[in-house]
Amino acid sequence: MKPTIDILRDARSAAPALSAAATADKNRALEAIARRLLSERESILAANAADVEAARETLGAVMIDRLSLTDDRVRAMADGIRGVIKLPDPVGRVLRREVRADGLIIEKTSAPLGVIGIIYESRPNVTSDAAALALKSGNAVVLRGGKEAYRSNAAITSAIRMGLRDAGLPETLVGLVEDTTRESAGEMMRAAGLIDLLIPRGGAGLIRSCVENAKVPCIQTGTGICHIYADKDADADKALRIIDNAKTSRPSVCNAEEVLLVHKDIAAAFLPRLKERLVDRRKEAGLTPVELRLDPAAAAIIRGTPAGEKDFDTEFLDYILAVRVVPDAEEAIRHIALHSTGHSEAIVTENAETAEAFVRAVDSAAVYINASTRFTDGGEFGLGCEMGISTQKLHARGPMGLEELNTYKYIVRGSGQIR
């Protein structure tokens, strides 16, 4: 087994070969990688079958599905890479230009970060997606996937490296960590000088561990306790449609709604309709009903589970919605400030003033007026792709696309100027 530190060092040494590469050269390499993913399909599927076989005992059906590759899914990975080819190159954009009276030309110019580290879990397609985004943005990348997907990830990485060689680039631009124990994640977190940006994509425990222990720059991603506030001036039909979509269209993702705040003036009329739509009608239709966890004021209006202490601080990722009645928009804002993870929040109101006060005051990556929180996504936001959703405020906030995988530097061109 190759030591993790050596894989990181190799990536660090290879990075300069890509950081100054022309867009056409990077795209050629990505095309070569897409071809290799297709031509190596059989070995990738065989490796994946072995992973799936080994995981049957320990993983549930949902996780097995996330782990499983098919011919179509490998083709989709290659298509994904071709999608990245079409995206604009984020490197070398002049973000600010200043020509001084003495003739000095100062350009703030986007530049690759260097080496990106990614820690992720069972989905093997992340391996090719993340590698493609890192390479297009001029970075080397070291991937540390989950143990259960190791054979798949190794086969995918092998195909990617073949593509890099085909394109005349060092294969060590993409590294896969061979040690899949907790130790290797820790090594990456401590690899100061070798990793320029570490992106943990996984459960809250992994992300907390990164924030607490990382000596390398790290982006907090993903955890979403998303709130929707139905204001006294809400259009009730709009509110129901938005809440239903945000809660039930895909409860397992980070931009799904977890908490509903309802203005007291509309609660008596609105909550019964909410229960009808999310509970009763879903039951009738044979769908999983939403479990409503109600604060005392809401419980006085409709039936549901009494909300426990932790229900307003939990990312359920399930058909569960915590509901609280609030006296006004200010209290909704205060509740969000106290309980939100800073991912996505929405207000439903026809009152423009209340809406604007809400978006000004709420300190989250995405703040919505009259729309579902489910839109927080790189593709939906027009970034063309996504490396994760940052819930921190520094460097990147919200969906991270190619631009967020760059830094910048000041390039100053002179003719002998001194100060």
Add this chain to the structure above:
Amino acid sequence: MKPTIDILRDARSAAPALSAAATADKNRALEAIARRLLSERESILAANAADVEAARETLGAVMIDRLSLTDDRVRAMADGIRGVIKLPDPVGRVLRREVRADGLIIEKTSAPLGVIGIIYESRPNVTSDAAALALKSGNAVVLRGGKEAYRSNAAITSAIRMGLRDAGLPETLVGLVEDTTRESAGEMMRAAGLIDLLIPRGGAGLIRSCVENAKVPCIQTGTGICHIYADKDADADKALRIIDNAKTSRPSVCNAEEVLLVHKDIAAAFLPRLKERLVDRRKEAGLTPVELRLDPAAAAIIRGTPAGEKDFDTEFLDYILAVRVVPDAEEAIRHIALHSTGHSEAIVTENAETAEAFVRAVDSAAVYINASTRFTDGGEFGLGCEMGISTQKLHARGPMGLEELNTYKYIVRGSGQIR
């Protein structure tokens, strides 16, 4: 003594009062602060006199000068604040706008960070400068100055808070940490959830401690082992002028040159001229000569101190220059990659190809062609001000102005859209 954590909590509670403030309101508050600095001049000078008196035993003349305020210096602080009033408001800029086919309007909008923490040393003017920049960018700020300047900082903070009250804003928007022991710096580094950005401005020890221990987002600032590479195609006169300026115009600052790399083809002709200019002529003129610390190849050409092992990894901040002869530009780039702190580097060459290869390959905040590294400064770069110079790649790189004291959020306006 008020506990540091309470000062941080107060700032956190006050922050929303400013984050959504209109530009005119922020400018009015800054003007009120400038007036209070002038009207409270006597008490500020008296407090400063007490600090200076107490420090006479322990601090040298240079540090005493940095600590000392005069009537003119306090007036300059007020002028500095009026300068910040004139700067554009960084908050609320729309950085990207996407209107989707379904009518959803997605705006990536700059927004204040929240609470900024600053740890700094003896210069009391940092107290008003940093407070003004933080307030203009919509942030609350908690200042932790040096022990030796505590009375001065407390008097300045008191004047600032009077100005905030005059303007109808909470005075706790600007906090001064009362505990000036090492413990309070540690408390700030660990104040997760209370500080959105911590800026350590001080010695390498403080900055290292932040990087190693901080649980809050932290910007590495300041340390500058800046290199100048005199290429084989350099105009020797230009090179000498630039090197002289970068080394001797102000050796104590972070953008001063510490290391000179000289191409072997020009070394025999260039190094004697370098010694003449930096050593012999300065001696004749009664100026401090530069001590040249020479690698063996340079020592074979001119006289000087043999370079020790650490001389190529030291921020001298003094009239000392480490000199190495390199075989080519590639080796200069490699040397910089290995030894630089990522602050500022320059190449002197008339060869445009070599120059462009250098700026592409060198991974530092500012990379110069034919100009002095001394230009790396917020004012010189046209940012209008400076909160420090970041040597890290995430969030902010190089001089930090008002824009770097902001984050952004996505504001999404809809009319009932669901996904």
